Amino acid sequence: REKLPQYNTVDDAIQLIKNSKKIIVLSGAGISVSCGIPDFRSKDGIYANLQREGKFELDDPQDMFDKEFFMHNPSCFYSFAHSIFPSNFKPSPSHRFIKLLEERSQLLRNYSQNIDTLEQACGIENVLQCHGSFATATCTDPSCSFKAPGSSIRQAIFDRTVPLCPRCKERDERRKTGKKGKPVGARSSWKAGDDSDEEDEGPELAYGVMKPDITFFGEKLSDEFDHKLLQDRSEVDLLIVMGTSLKVAPVSELVAHIPHKTPTILINRTPILHMQMDIMLLGDSDEVVKYICEALAWKLPKPRMSHL
Numbered sequence: 001r002e003k004l005p006q007y008n009t010v011d012d013a014i015q016l017i018k019n020s021k022k023i024i025v026l027s028g029a030g031i032s033v034s035c036g037i038p039d040f041r042s043k044d045g046i047y048a049n050l051q052r053e054g055k056f057e058l059d060d061p062q063d064m065f066d067k068e069f070f071m072h073n074p075s076c077f078y079s080f081a082h083s084i085f086p087s088n089f090k091p092s093p094s095h096r097f098i099k100l101l102e103e104r105s106q107l108l109r110n111y112s113q114n115i116d117t118l119e120q121a122c123g124i125e126n127v128l129q130c131h132g133s134f135a136t137a138t139c140t141d142p143s144c145s146f147k148a149p150g151s152s153i154r155q156a157i158f159d160r161t162v163p164l165c166p167r168c169k170e171r172d173e174r175r176k177t178g179k180k181g182k183p184v185g186a187r188s189s190w191k192a193g194d195d196s197d198e199e200d201e202g203p204e205l206a207y208g209v210m211k212p213d214i215t216f217f218g219e220k221l222s223d224e225f226d227h228k229l230l231q232d233r234s235e236v237d238l239l240i241v242m243g244t245s246l247k248v249a250p251v252s253e254l255v256a257h258i259p260h261k262t263p264t265i266l267i268n269r270t271p272i273l274h275m276q277m278d279i280m281l282l283g284d285s286d287e288v289v290k291y292i293c294e295a296l297a298w299k300l301p302k303p304r305m306s307h308l
């Protein structure tokens, strides 16, 4: 067996970051926490808040992002979506650190699990939003699949109403007025909080509702994830894992899919114990990247504002 170099210290991490040319950054919700967006699994994260508030009466808070649950009850997601819709958030120093790696031509790719589009706001080009984003939305009727920019459902999100597919609505109208058109399952009256007779009506599914292109539990990731990973695994020379609990597959499996010899650095508030990391830099990622930049005399690029 080839004897691999040992990396343990902060200085090792700094040298690796300085010298690596093909870095993969695998990021998660933790790097947007300082922007005012809660993560999912921390004590004050989205799932704990959903559980604590009990407002939505979910058996499991993860149901909020479950495709099957959405198809039965889209109004639940749309009563909540305003709280996670990207508004005027400013990218964090951690986002700017990823941008800096890109500007220095050291970034192979940023695999982001975040749906807040702060990577774009920061100008990161080589990013794969593994769990999609609010940037676009698609009709849930598989025979329609109408696609629209995320901005088209923005108002509905802030009004806490369920956005219906304009194309399905038009077909529905045509059907009602006797003109040719395929019947759709959309109810024209989906409203946040309007769960009046839903239970009695049996398993009516929310076909004809617009759903943001976020990957929900029960949905497949885009093929791009596998394709890019296949391509990148032969090139990567350093993996930086930042602000993620690595609890959600298949993204978490990226760590096991890259060659064993690739050094791995974790920058996170809490340690990760279920996967092997060479170096763990524990703390707020913004503070850690600022420390690294200071040690290397690197300057973070200027912050920008995000508007979707």
Ligand code: OAD
Pocket: 027, 028, 029, 030, 031, 033, 034, 039, 040, 041, 042, 045, 065, 113, 114, 115, 131, 214, 215, 216, 217, 242, 243, 244, 245, 246, 247, 248, 267, 268, 269, 270, 283, 284, 285, 286
């Ligand atoms: P998690 O909430 O599971 O993990 C966030 C991690 O970031 C935790 O380990 C925190 O300790 C850490 N953290 C929090 N604040 C931090 C800070 N300021 N600096 C550094 N670390 C910090 O979020 P993800 O791993 O991103 O899926 O979750 C993965 C997926 O699960 C999400 O994409 C989402 C969720 O269900 C979908 O929405 C489809």
